[in-house]
Amino acid sequence: MKLYKLLYISVIALFAFFLINSILPQVTSARPGGGHSYSSGSSSSSSSSSSSSSSSGGGTYSGGSSQSGGGSGEFTWLGMLILVSIVAAAVFIDKYVTNRKEAKEILSTPTRENFRENTDKVEKAIKELKKIDPNFSKTLFLDFASSIYTKYHSWYDKPELKNLVPYMLNVRIDNNKDEAIKKHIYNIVIGSIHISEVKLQSATQGIVVTIEANYSVKQNNKRTRYIVTEKWNFFRDAGVLSHEPEKMRELSCPNCGAAANFTDAGVCESCGTLIKPGEMQWELLTSSIQNQEVFETGGLAYYAPEKGTGYETLFQKNYKNEFEVFAKNNNVEFEVWKNNFETKVAKQYFTKIYDAWSTNNLNVVRNLLTDRLYESFDFWIKNYKRKKLLNKLDNVKVYKVEFVKVDTDKFYESVTIRIAASCFDYVQNKEGKVEGGSKSIPRVFTEYWTFIRRSGVKIDDYDYSKCPNCGAPANKIGQTGICDYCDTKISNGDFSWVLSIITQDEVYKG
């Protein structure tokens, strides 16, 4: 039984009680044509004790003369009670009616369970795909999709867009002759990207990617920043094999491997081959925007309540078995590897990255992050800086690390853990004043972290202050993730683990 029903019934019961209690003597004592209520006031004055109450309450009882003075006092009390009840009832009705306004609804959107089933379906399909195409790597595919996404937007108004002809069915250069209203898209940041559907058909194979991103559009010298969620639908002819990492990461001719430089018709300038979409590489068939909104920096200090911390951990199907296989491939004892990874990789990365974030200084952890994650962090840090804010994360404590998923393909290994931690999470301004969050109440939260590493690399932990390749100080690794000393890209996971994805509980789908 709901509280409001109880309240409602008790109010009604009170009324009923009052009704019976008062109507009965009322009827017997009513005098046809008798004096009005104030006339009986004299009777109450006879009982001096209640005179004050009766004068203020004004002849409470028309038949009071026949009753004792005490009766009239009781009646006033009851009257007050009724009044209070009415007010209470009114307040409650108002509240209840307001609740009703947000009437209960059931909308046919996917539940966590539906998402879970979809993830299983996608994973199963990827396994199938790997059987047909042993070169397929989820990590590389997502890198490829990201690169097409970024290039498409940054080349939107430029002649280079023709280089995407082999990868997109409908490339359309913004031929707007009017420079003033031509759109220029820049600062493209991909916040998250994941595979939401895999379709293995007899003639073609399709992969749908969901991308959350934000970018700026300059038009008529005015700048607007958008946050978007888009679905990009890639496909290729069945039987095409995936390319090696170098050809997947950088846009290059799928035939000769030269850097992408195509004619308007899609002929490679280097080898002269006509690259028809989908014949040698994934091609974008359609894309659709699912959500879009204008980005405002006003919400930087806003804290939404933590969601999903209480959710059960989502483990990969047969995860224990999968981890055993992973350990065997790497010639390690799973338990030993796990303990080492937890203390020397997971917890280290976690505290280092949180510290770096806290000081608006991402450079010190550049070697621990993939390009995409770095760019997305960098976007937020830049916004905090622009607003002269600092998102402090103090007293970081890691409570628990769970190993939930492992994925291995020909080129990459990925390990996902769920980390439970707490910290004082707040946003402060230049003067050190807290503008959001709390310095005294720790925020308890959990996150899913996915690390990637090139297959075959055995190194788990290393001196994180040094370049994992040349051993020089890791202080000259720029935005691109290339060590200035040895001129080698280290953000691809070619030497050890790099953190590639952070997912919040409420959005993690397995």
Add this chain to the structure above:
Amino acid sequence: MDNLKNSYKKDLYSVIEDIESNSKVEIVTMIKSQSGVYRDISFFYGAVILFLAYSFFMFSPPEFDVYLIYFFTIAAFVIGFSIVEFISPIKSILISKKRKNKQVEIYARAIFQKAGIRHTKDKIGVFIYVSVFEKQTYIIADRGAEMSMPNEDWEEIKTKFQNVFSTPNFYQAVIESLQSSKPFFSKYLPPVENDVNELPDNLDVDI
């Protein structure tokens, strides 16, 4: 309770997923407890009862205390208001069918708009709106979907959904109605290769 709702939601989505994997249609279904608040009706009948009670106290032969009149007329209003406001069958009788139908249509159209169901390239969005209090179903098919099927068949689908109110298990009936309309969609709006669900997973229906 929440678990029950969740498992129902899961089933509802699964049925739609099944239809959509056999058709290019994009269906959104919403079951809402009511499409309007109709509080004016409750106020009106509260006032009527208040008036009756007041008239009774004023003109009936026995003389009443002013307090009694004061409290009882207020109480009469609260009781009259509450009876209409909280007892749905009574409220439902007091509201004209025309008004209820109009309210359901307005609400359905508003959600169709707000949720962006019209944002499919081929205009193949279909919104099935079921309003419980009004006992009304309202189906909005976007242009492409509407034109792809004879009206007679649309009417048949609409009748299926309208009939859910006369079944003992209403919620199950909604799912069954969806299942039984599947052949219509797969016949007239057959699936296309490399088709992608264009509507987002998190529809904004806050109006």
